[in-house]
Amino acid sequence: LPILCGGTGLYIESVLKGYNLMPVPENPDLRANLAQKSLPELTEILSSYKVLHNTTDVDTVKRAIRAIEIEEYYRLHPTEARAFPEIRSLVIGVDIERDLRRNKITKRLRQRLDEGMIDEIKGLLDEGIPAEDLIYYGLEYKYLTRYVLGELTYEEMFRGLETAIHQFAKRQMTWFRGMERRGIKINWLDAGWPMEQKIGQIKDWLLQ
Template identity: 30%
Template sequence: MLLGPTAVGKTRLSLELAEAYNAEIISGDSMQVYRGMDIGTAKISTEEMNGIPHHLIDIHDPEEAYSVAEFQEQGKRLIAEISSRGRLPFIVGGTGLYIESLCYGFRFSEAVADEAFRAEQDAYAETHGAEALHARLAAVDPASAERLHPNDRRRIIRALEIHHQMGTTLSANKAEQTRESPYELCLIGLTMDRKILYKRIEDRIDQMLEQGLIAEVRGLLDKGYHRSMVAMQGLGYKEIAAYLEGELTYEEAVTLLKRDTRRFAKRQLSWFRHMKEIEWIEDFNEQNYPGNLAKIREIISRKLDR
């Protein structure tokens, strides 16, 4: 598995490694599953794939919410199918919970969907704001509140729903999960100097805007994909939608998007840092690319030769 924050450079490296090790890539990104959301998710194009099979990309329309449990089920199936073809399953991404759930076979809460409760919480957030809903979670499950951003309404409501139905917390449920993996894992993490990463993030957002991010979001809104949908809460979509609907100026939307993406990258790194099995490449950048590629090949060879 190749892990790391947004804009660190996973895509280019993943293609080189997949070709070298006869691998098929499984996307570990919770947003690239959505069709028609290409620019804002930095989705790899068919041409860029260079013939290497990629899975779990463009499998849902934006109105269909995608869950970690669905990812886990599909990931397990794909690992078995790819292995049966004599190829190497290669998971690449930055959505920590998705990747960890697949690595360790997490069991998910038995709490069922309570649409009335969800609607009540959603209405509360609309009336009182995202911070107020986040405060509700902090009162009953401070550990989950610390981990979840106030704008992550869907997961906040799910955590509240678990507490409402089962009298336990999402964080307690997670703490009970096994750390044993059914797989022989090779986890490689990429990171770099924080200032360099943040500059790469800002440059990528500028590039997305040049490539037509505003037109992409406008097209989604015109198709009726409203801002309350899970997909439309993704970085780049909610900020530009707010601009298009007159809530933010263009400059405010871009500034907010860059800030929130920097914060997202920081949360990604915090999540991955507690996965002790990851072998980190700390100074991953263009200048060090050949040397880092050699280090990564050494790590993979050591794991494969066990």
């Protein structure tokens, strides 16, 4: 019985719906043409390809150029529809009250910082990994790298990262609701249930 656990809603939906995703190679000529453009200019170019639902594709120049590179490749290499076998799936989500989710995120962030996440970033920089490459990956890498470089105070780093993770979690929940509207049934477990009750409910769903 294969189990796909965790990841973003997009990853789960791409498997269940058989998304036809292509690997996109680097385009040196396109990158050279875009290299001197500002982030607002790149954002405008990207918006000519697609509707920008959030800013995660364009929060850095490097991300924006890669997003344009992908859209341009898809424009020149349209994907053909492929038939995928139907997947009989049981999709289970954990339904957690918003304030409790926010508290858990903040507690987990403090724990990760206390357990050496800053030293991990310092180590990566000491090994020669360019700061812009770490910032490219967003969230923790972005904020902690800027803190280690002295661009943010500890408080600015923590509050900025905390807010960004809260926003990310909110977008994830929005995506899950969209999956339901697109026909994927999600069976929601109450996060407050005891573990035994959660396991019992899942067993019941599996037997249906």
